[in-house]
Amino acid sequence: MIKRAIYPGTFDPVTLGHLDIVKRGLELFPELIVGIAENPKKKPLFSIEERKEMFIESLKELGLNGKVKVKTFNTLLVEFAKREGAVAILRGIRIVSDMDHEFTMASLNRKLYPEIETVFLMPSDDYAYLSSSAVREIAFYGGDVSQFVTPFVERKLKEKFRR
Numbered sequence: 001m002i003k004r005a006i007y008p009g010t011f012d013p014v015t016l017g018h019l020d021i022v023k024r025g026l027e028l029f030p031e032l033i034v035g036i037a038e039n040p041k042k043k044p045l046f047s048i049e050e051r052k053e054m055f056i057e058s059l060k061e062l063g064l065n066g067k068v069k070v071k072t073f074n075t076l077l078v079e080f081a082k083r084e085g086a087v088a089i090l091r092g093i094r095i096v097s098d099m100d101h102e103f104t105m106a107s108l109n110r111k112l113y114p115e116i117e118t119v120f121l122m123p124s125d126d127y128a129y130l131s132s133s134a135v136r137e138i139a140f141y142g143g144d145v146s147q148f149v150t151p152f153v154e155r156k157l158k159e160k161f162r163r
């Protein structure tokens with residue numbers, strides 16, 4: 001059986017930190033599916049279609065397209081994982097404070113669907129303090145985000161905040 005993993009998140013927008021986790025995930029799993037959660041409760045800045053497009057274009061810019069599928073979902077994560085036949089859920093842990101939330105989610109998901117493992121990966125130190133919310137904040141004030149996101153995402157942020 002091919003070991004397929006899913007990497008779920010809001011990706012509002014995808015950052016180089018997320019893409020670093022994708023690269024590391026591909027070292028472990030031959031098939032990787034990025035799952036973009038609709039997540040209306042978080043009131044995302046970008047629509048789910050925009051977030052998907054940004055992920056696909058960023059993968060292309062890094063030469064990772066073809067190796068990764070990008071899908072959207074608006075169900076429980078474990079339902080999506082089951083539907084996709086995944087054996088693992090990938091999550092990124094940046095700093096210790098991520099752990100509280102991530103361990104809670106992983107434990108609940110294990111109760112809902114014991115067959116699936118959550119696998120935590122650490123990004124490169126360069127991205128340990130990077131988050132989508134920080135990127136949105138910097139872009140909102142017209143700051144330079146080129147070291148945090150791909151050129152495609154940088155353009156989309158500029159369009160979004162053009163005044």
Ligand code: ADP
Nearest residue numbers: 008009010011017018091092093123127130131
């Ligand atoms: P969610 O709303 O599910 O937390 P995010 O898009 O914020 O979605 O994050 C998706 C996953 O990527 C989470 O596991 C998060 O911890 C991880 N992540 C976010 N930013 C980074 C980063 N800079 N480096 C590594 N992992 C990250």
